[in-house]
Each structure stands twice: as structure tokens, then as C-alpha cells.
Amino acid sequence: MDNQRNLLLAVLLSGLLILGWDVGMRYFYPAPPEADVAEANLDAQASSTAEPAGAATAGASTASNAVSGEAEPQSGPVDLKTALAAQARVKIDAPSVAGSINLVGARIDDLVLKNYNATTDKDSGAVRFLAPGNTDIEHFAEFGFVVAGQRVSSRAVWEADGETLGVNSPVTLSRTDENGITYKIKFAIDDTYMIAVDQSVENGSQAATIIQPFAYIKRTSTNASPDQFIAHAGPTGVFGGSLYDPNSYEELAELGRDTPAGAASWLGFTDTHWASLLIPGEGETDTAGWRSLGDNLFRTDLIYDAKTVPAGGTLTQSTQLFAGAKVSEILDAYEDTGITYFGKAISWGWFEWFEKPLLWLLRTLNGLVGNFGVAIILLTVLIRGLMFPIAQKQFGSMAAMKAIQPKMKALQERYKDDKQTQQAKIAELFKEEKVNPLAGCLPLIIQIPIFFALYKVLYLAIEMRHEPFLYIKDLSGPDPATILNAFGLLPYDVPGFLGIGVLAVLMGFTMWLTFRLNPSAMDPMQQQIFNLMPWVLMFVMAPFAAGLLLYWVTSNILTVAQQSYLYSKHPQLRAAAEKEKAEKAQAKEREKAEKGGA
Structure with a gap:
């Protein structure tokens, strides 16, 4: 009789374990959207993603406020095809990626990963990773300048010296403002997922000018991979020689902004299989961190220290953008070039010493x-x-x-x-x-x-x-x-x-x-x-x-x-x-x- 009672109790507890496990996993680690990160429907309708003016929190630097202060154009929701067709663009065609650079704002906001299908269906097309603002899958990188405390407008139209960015075929965007200051942004891409960006200024005005180059990545979290106990997804970087990834998107939204201590080796956003990351070049940074913009929008900022450029003087700042698949061998190869812990963009955890040999x-x-x-x-x-x-x-x-x-x-x-x-x-x-x-x-x-x-x-x-x-x-x-x-x-x-x-x-x-x-x-x-x-x-x-x-x-x-x-x-x-x-x-x-x- 006792054995039967104990067996019945064991069956009941086992049933509770099964149900509890499933309910718990669904509650704490909800399944990602059907489209994993960038596997969104190319014709999906967009929601408004305008960044409110004054999004920067109190205490931010002048440059940080300037970068945050300009709102997105209030064009309303647009679908992806409309957004890509509406702007002047420079084509990107490399072995691993394809897409375009938006000449309005000097944004890389169109990128697909050639080597990966969106779904298991062979006819599903390549994974879309980057997409323009004001679409429901917006995710892009922008490079620009803060001049005398004012951001060069994200609506400014740049001129390109080439039609296609490819391996061994760099493209330089340029524009000159009303004061005679010329800004240039040179893009070069390798055969995987790294884009080298050189931002330069030629001060043709009659007076010295204070200039700060900046770069940022902006994205929505609505199609992001879930942050789970087994693997982190979301804001990630290396600061002061240590991996920094304590916050999910929800936690960052509660914090408002997060600016870790220590010099940044790289920072950005990671998903289960993809990453968009900024790697600073030489030069001190004014701001390196993340912020919540509201409405499931987030941004990682990389703003360099202000430099005084005398009349007739020049300034150059280099940055790298990694945008693509987190292939362990590729990340480790970049780490070997000097990017600290770049391989940890994959959330291996404590058992990395065993997991990588197993892979x-x-x-x-x-x-x-x-x-x-x-x-x-x-x-x-x-x-x-x-x-x-x-x-x-x-x-x-x-x-x-x-x-x-x-x-x-x-x-x-x-x-x-x-x-x-x-x-x-x-x-x-x-x-x-x-x-x-x-x-x-x-x-x-x-x-x-x-x-x-x-x-x-x-x-x-x-x-x-x-x-x-x-x-x-x-x-x-x-x-x-x-x-x-x-x-x-x-x-x-x-x-x-x-x-x-x-x-x-x-x-x-x-x-x-x-x-x-x-x-x-x-x-x-x-x-x-x-x-x-x-x-x-x-x-x-x-x-x-x-x-x-x-x-x-x-x-x-x-x-x-x-x-x-x-x-x-x-x-x-x-x-x-x-x-x-x-x-x-x-x-x-x-x-x-x-x-x-x-």
C-alpha cells in the first residue's frame, strides 16, 4: 500500500515537473519571433520609429546630446521595399554580403547575408540583417560628425566617388558645408563582415573648429533573439579588457542608458547567430555605451573626444563596423589582429575551453x-x-x-x-x-x-x-x-x-x-x-x-x-x-x- 502511494506521488510530481518546466521556460525565456533576428518578411509593414528629441539623459556630454537631439524624419511607417527605393544609394557587393549605403545620412542600412537562408526553405532568400529607419525591422549604422556642438544633419545628402563598395573597391562619401568645411567618410570592406570606416575633415573655413567624429548602431528589439540563461543576446562589449554583457534589452530600457567604465575594445548588439558591433580606432572616446530610445528602440554610441581643427587643418578618425554572422573562426581571426576578446561575441560562457574544441x-x-x-x-x-x-x-x-x-x-x-x-x-x-x-x-x-x-x-x-x-x-x-x-x-x-x-x-x-x-x-x-x-x-x-x-x-x-x-x-x-x-x-x-x- 505504501509503495502504491509513493508511486502515485512520484507520478504526480513527475507530471508537475513536465508542466512546470514547459511553463517556466516559456515564461522566463519566451520563444523568439518566427523570424530570427533578421529573418523578417521583406514586405513586412513598419511601425513608426522616430527618436524623440532630447532622448539623451541628464548628465550626458554635449556631443552625446547633439547626436541624440535630431529626430528621425516623421515620414510615418514605411515598408522595406519603399524605404530602399526612396533614397539615393551606393551598392554593396562583397563575397559574404550585399546591400547598399544610404547617401542620405551616410548610413549602412541595407545588408543581407549571402551565405545564409532566412529559413530552411532553400527558396526563402538570404537573411536580411540591416534595414532602414522607420521600418519595423530597422537596424542600421550611421557615421557622422558633431561640429561646434551641433550634429551634421542625418538628413544631409552625401556625394559618392563610386557606384559599388566591394573588396578592393572602396567608396568615399563627401560633402562641404556652408562654412567651407569638407567632411569625408571612406568605406572599405573585406571578404567577410568587416567594414573599415575612415572619417576625415578638412577645415577650409577661416577659423578653428571643434569637431567630434561619431558612429552609432540603432536597432529595434522586436525581432531580436531572446536573452536566455544559456546564452546572452543584446547589448554586448568589451570594456577595460573584460567582457561586459549584464543587461538584456528589457533591463537596458529600465536603466535608460549604460556607459561602462574602462576603454572600449568593441561594443554593439548580438543575437544568437548575428552581431552588429563597433570597434574603435586610435583616439580617446567621449562616450561609449548604450541607451534606450523608447518604443523598443536601442542604440549603441561611439563618440570620440573633441578635437580643435585649425583653419586649413585636417582630422582623421578610423572605426570598424562588424555586421554579419558570428562564425567562430572568423571572430577568432579578427581577435588575432588585436581586437580584444572578439571571439566572445559568441556567448560561450564558462565552458568555452571545452565548447570550442568540441565545435x-x-x-x-x-x-x-x-x-x-x-x-x-x-x-x-x-x-x-x-x-x-x-x-x-x-x-x-x-x-x-x-x-x-x-x-x-x-x-x-x-x-x-x-x-x-x-x-x-x-x-x-x-x-x-x-x-x-x-x-x-x-x-x-x-x-x-x-x-x-x-x-x-x-x-x-x-x-x-x-x-x-x-x-x-x-x-x-x-x-x-x-x-x-x-x-x-x-x-x-x-x-x-x-x-x-x-x-x-x-x-x-x-x-x-x-x-x-x-x-x-x-x-x-x-x-x-x-x-x-x-x-x-x-x-x-x-x-x-x-x-x-x-x-x-x-x-x-x-x-x-x-x-x-x-x-x-x-x-x-x-x-x-x-x-x-x-x-x-x-x-x-x-x-x-x-x-x-x-
Whole structure:
């Protein structure tokens, strides 16, 4: 009766765990919009994104106020195609990106990433990353000047000396104001995602002028990746030689502005797979940080210190803009050029030392077999192969533990009234017999960092994005073949905790099988809980990345094969466990008979 009550309680708690997990994850870490960051519909209608005048908070520098003080043109909501067609533009055409520079305001506000499709549909088109202001996916970078405390208008029209910005084909924008001061902005792009920007001034006026070059990135958070416990997305940078990413967009909106201490090595906004970042050149900065503009709009500012340019004098300031995919190898290559911790734009966290080698190994295996799903299987086989000697020691220790069970029981009986002495005597017994009671936990402990690291690699590494395997179109997303919608044949979506796919079922079954093959002598209640555990985990793990479940299923299958082999090498272990189970069953039958006779 007690066992039945306990089992019912275990089932109830398991159900609460499944429901609580799903509700909690949806509440604290809501799913991103269907269009991941820049995967928005190209024809989506826009909402007004005008920046109110005076958006800068009290205490900001004069230049910071000047940059913030000019409102966007009140043109009202516009769709993307209309915005791109309305302005004079210089084309961008490079190996990894395409788009244009807006000659009104010298803005890079049109950029798509050639190497990445918006969805798993091959005809979905390239990911759109940057978009003009006053569209509902606005995200752009602007470069300009503050002159004598006044910002050069963002509505000013610049002239270009070329029609297309490409590798080895820089483009320079220029304009001269009514005082005879000439401003130039030279853009050069490499073969990935870095744009070098040189801002220069030639003071052709009759008097010295105070000038501050600036750059900023402005974006909406409505289509941003969610900031999650596993990976940060949002305002990110390196200040004073340390990574700085404490705030989500919601937290920045509460703060109003955030200007970290220390010199900025880079700063901007990151998403799960993309980033728009400013890298300061030489020269002191007046302002480097982020601010909330209201209406889900945010900006990262990079304003250099004021310089006095004498009549006939010049001023030049260099800045770099990274706008594109967070490919680990590309970011690390830029870091090698001197950009401090640029590789940490990917939110690796504490296990970076293990996650990056794991990603390298997956890429290497994928290069050999041509499929990341097969690479994950090979990775699992490799890991289990390396752990096989540990598993052998584990089974040997288990066999030794079974052999000394009679001695342990004798000590427990002799010192049953003196627990401290009992524990000391048992420890002496372990030492004499050279038995490690914790040896069985070692494989599990080793698996934990591997499992977590693979989870983060599948989530963060852009190499895993939209990678197919068999019927799965994206190994970094959940298994699409869920049972309750007939594996996608029925036209409705299944809630997260009920979205049990093929891999989740296989995971539950193979885990249950590993427990069944392990003849551990448990009491009936423990046995029932262990029988229930695989099916609880099946519900909990179903929404996770399909690649992670593929790893777990493969690991379980290898565990079954490994157990079968090792039990054949240690028959005394199985025999001892089966004998103990039989003795417990007989004791239980006697107890029932005694109760029946009473």
C-alpha cells in the first residue's frame, strides 16, 4: 500500500515537473519571433520609429546630446521595399554580403547575408540583417560628425566617388558645408563582415573648429533573439579588457542608458547567430555605451573626444563596423589582429575551453562525412570509446563491491548502534580490498560537461544552423516529427511539453533499456521510480535541439552494447545482483504470507 502511494506521488510530481518546466521556460525565456533576428518578411509593414528629441539623459556630454537631439524624419511607417527605393544609394557587393549605403545620412542600412537562408526553405532568400529607419525591422549604422556642438544633419545628402563598395573597391562619401568645411567618410570592406570606416575633415573655413567624429548602431528589439540563461543576446562589449554583457534589452530600457567604465575594445548588439558591433580606432572616446530610445528602440554610441581643427587643418578618425554572422573562426581571426576578446561575441560562457574544441571536432568530422548528424553520431562513438577504460574500471569496482557485501553486512550488524565506528570500519574495508565506492559515478560526472558543452554548441554555433539529418531539416531546432500531429501530416502545432518526437521516444526507450539491463538490487519503490524516469525525461527533453537528442540516443545505444559486453566479462556481477534480487523477492513473499496469516 505504501509503495502504491509513493508511486502515485512520484507520478504526480513527475507530471508537475513536465508542466512546470514547459511553463517556466516559456515564461522566463519566451520563444523568439518566427523570424530570427533578421529573418523578417521583406514586405513586412513598419511601425513608426522616430527618436524623440532630447532622448539623451541628464548628465550626458554635449556631443552625446547633439547626436541624440535630431529626430528621425516623421515620414510615418514605411515598408522595406519603399524605404530602399526612396533614397539615393551606393551598392554593396562583397563575397559574404550585399546591400547598399544610404547617401542620405551616410548610413549602412541595407545588408543581407549571402551565405545564409532566412529559413530552411532553400527558396526563402538570404537573411536580411540591416534595414532602414522607420521600418519595423530597422537596424542600421550611421557615421557622422558633431561640429561646434551641433550634429551634421542625418538628413544631409552625401556625394559618392563610386557606384559599388566591394573588396578592393572602396567608396568615399563627401560633402562641404556652408562654412567651407569638407567632411569625408571612406568605406572599405573585406571578404567577410568587416567594414573599415575612415572619417576625415578638412577645415577650409577661416577659423578653428571643434569637431567630434561619431558612429552609432540603432536597432529595434522586436525581432531580436531572446536573452536566455544559456546564452546572452543584446547589448554586448568589451570594456577595460573584460567582457561586459549584464543587461538584456528589457533591463537596458529600465536603466535608460549604460556607459561602462574602462576603454572600449568593441561594443554593439548580438543575437544568437548575428552581431552588429563597433570597434574603435586610435583616439580617446567621449562616450561609449548604450541607451534606450523608447518604443523598443536601442542604440549603441561611439563618440570620440573633441578635437580643435585649425583653419586649413585636417582630422582623421578610423572605426570598424562588424555586421554579419558570428562564425567562430572568423571572430577568432579578427581577435588575432588585436581586437580584444572578439571571439566572445559568441556567448560561450564558462565552458568555452571545452565548447570550442568540441565545435572544431564536429566541423572536422563533418568535413569527413559531409553531414553534421553523422558527425554527431561519430562524436558520440569517439567519446564513448575514450570513456570505455573508465567504464571497465566502473564494472570492476561494482564486481568488487558485490564480493565484499557479506563483510559489509557483518560490520553493519556488529556496529549498528555506533554509526561513526561503523563508517570508519567500512572505510577501512574499502581500503583493504582496494574498492572505490564512487567509481560508478565517474562516467556520469564526465558526461555532464560533455552534454552541456554539446548543448551550447548546437544552440550557438552558426555551423549547426539549418543543418539537416534524415527527415530533420535543422539539427539546432526541435525534432519536427511529433507524434500528436502525425509527424507533421496534421495542420496544427503541438504545445512544447507535448511535442514528443521520434528522437525523444527513442531516447526514453533506450534509457529504459539501459536501466533494465543493469541488474542493480533496488527496493521495489526505487525500481518503479527508475522505470518511470526515462519517460519523464522524454517529455522534458523533447523541446531541446534534435542534435542533442541524437547524441543522447546514440550514447544510450552504445551503453546497452557496452553493458552487454562488460557483463559477459563480469558474470559474477550479474549473478550476485540476480541472487540479491531473488532473495529480496522471497523476503517480500514471506512478508505478504505472514500478513495474510495474521
